[in-house]
Amino acid sequence: MARIVKKFGGTSVGDVERIRNVAGKIKRAVDEGHEVAVVVSAMAGTTNQLVAFCREASMMHDAREYDTVVAAGEQITIGLLSICLQEIGISARSFLGWQVPIRTNNQHGAARIIEIDPANIEACFKDGRVAIVAGFQGIGPDNRITTLGRGGSDTSAVALAAALKADRCDIYTDVEGVYTTDPRIVPKARKLDKITYEEMLEMASLGAKVLHTRSVALAMRYGVRTQVLSSFVDKPGTLVVNEDETVEQQVVSGIAYTRGEAKVTLVKVPDLPGQVANIFRPLARENINVDMIVQTASEHGGHTDVTFTVPEDDLKRCVKALEDTKGELKFDHLHFDDNVAKVSVVGVGMRSHTGVAQKMFDTLAEKGINIQVISTSEIKISVLIDSEYTELAVRALHTAYGLDSE
């Protein structure tokens, strides 16, 4: 007998028929003797409708009221799923965020989970019942409903699994697991049986949209064994685990890419101490996340060029913030380019292997792809390239690192 948390997203519970399908999956786990808690999202489309209502009411809506409105979505799903389970003879009861309770901070619209009291859910298990928990929502210190923001339901599920000391957290999605790269670009992409938290974190933040970074970070912190699997196909998915659980390490586990960033270059910045801090201060003030940063060696007589990337959506605000402080920063001019893509090679194995970066540079050079910026961490190497070479680069790297299936 294991204790398992299962999470189903909006597509998996898109209508009553699909909710019934989910109930069937849960029944199987119960019949196998497991204790099961389920976290669900709102039915696909519901949250968007509710958000649209709020926007129609006011573009500057009170986040507390917004939370009250959108949290209704998950409330509907938990009741319906409980009913569907009871219908097939499985004892179940629903829990809203405040009923668990899932305590969060007061940051309405993007709240962080502070504590989950497992007592009520455990009492539910003791009674032989399945607990159905509303994802994405909690209760703040003001006794009002909060929502967790992007990736909320995945985060609810992993946090609940941690609180319940669950043996596993199954995240059901519309893909069969985590792939070595995007199968739409590389048909030979392979589903991974296992991936480490660190790798998943890089893959998630680099644009593989399977699991939200936030939930992966939480899973890593509390050591929650997390499985990503399909709610439509009945197959094992990808297990996200500690490094020591991966038996045979691949040097490189996957190739990730994102087109969602833009490159900004400040030309002829005076090469003085503290100058880089001055550049990024106005961006931090604007809450703009800077990713890759490169400073060229000083060569124009005490001047350098500083290049960095920001999320494409923030480009306009970024450029404005920099132009506004131009007098202070004293750069000559700036140019930007949103026609770029970041391609990354990820793998914990590269810690103990040399030549991984070299192979990446060689492979791209062979294909005539120019590297604009490079950044590295212990377990990944990222390069910024011209956006139109994205598919070519991903495919070439996938083959070069021996990731192609068969």
Place this chain on the structure above:
Amino acid sequence: MARIVKKFGGTSVGDVERIRNVAGKIKRAVDEGHEVAVVVSAMAGTTNQLVAFCREASMMHDAREYDTVVAAGEQITIGLLSICLQEIGISARSFLGWQVPIRTNNQHGAARIIEIDPANIEACFKDGRVAIVAGFQGIGPDNRITTLGRGGSDTSAVALAAALKADRCDIYTDVEGVYTTDPRIVPKARKLDKITYEEMLEMASLGAKVLHTRSVALAMRYGVRTQVLSSFVDKPGTLVVNEDETVEQQVVSGIAYTRGEAKVTLVKVPDLPGQVANIFRPLARENINVDMIVQTASEHGGHTDVTFTVPEDDLKRCVKALEDTKGELKFDHLHFDDNVAKVSVVGVGMRSHTGVAQKMFDTLAEKGINIQVISTSEIKISVLIDSEYTELAVRALHTAYGLDSE
């Protein structure tokens, strides 16, 4: 400065544009210096959709889960109305049933309000804010969401007004108030400025669909001055008040009718003590509400006929329950007729006036309308007639009692 509870039904909050219109009405009351609490229903259509989901999930759904699902409807409206109020500069905050709290018993799906703690709403008033409360819902002793069943939001509003010792409870509907009779049948029907609780209770239970009986009974019990008015037309409505507040009493205030009942006659029932009780026991067991009852004088040698009416929707179950106990009841046979209408003359003035009933019988006789059953209370006289004479009877009585306008 007064303390006012305002209630808006599903049609009044049918979309964001209408919710904005409601916000405008509330703003006016706030600008006049009043303390305002607002009770709202779900957006028109939402509750039906949610109920349909529950039915699709299972015809035998757990009432607790049903309550969780359908209560989401009002949750959406309170948030949106708060946002719309803030948008026009009125400070407001929403309260779910459990946040007020509105404590109910555990009868999920048809819960009764036990207690409303006014402290949170009063704190809201103290901060100069409007309180927006979800109608139709509360929290049970099991710490789960309950719903109040039919007429729920009206009941929430009146109960809240009682708890807050409000000066008035305004119930906004799609009609301009309470009329002397149905204006669709009698174009000369007049809107009443005032009506007593007792009269309203009779009108409500007799089929004038303005206010649910349950909320009128509650208003009477706690002396809540209740106004019925239109949310689309800006005019005073009808005030439901104590008898001592009505200055010039009409003998008859209105003519009500309903086609929703059916007549059942048991022929040749042995005329023995306890026999009537035996007849109605199986119906009570089935929760069937018996309304008018007539027992004819014993004339077939120790046998009587017993006639009564039941809600048309319960007719089938009623007949089955009686046939099942036929051996025990020993009646000869039964016949039923759902082609009947109950027409009633209502007015507290008839307590001190004679000849009211006589006028009713004379009027119907003049039109050649046969009276099948008669039942009376202190303030109303009801007759059961053939359904096809309904309009004729209502119009004739409206004229006979001097209720026609001009």
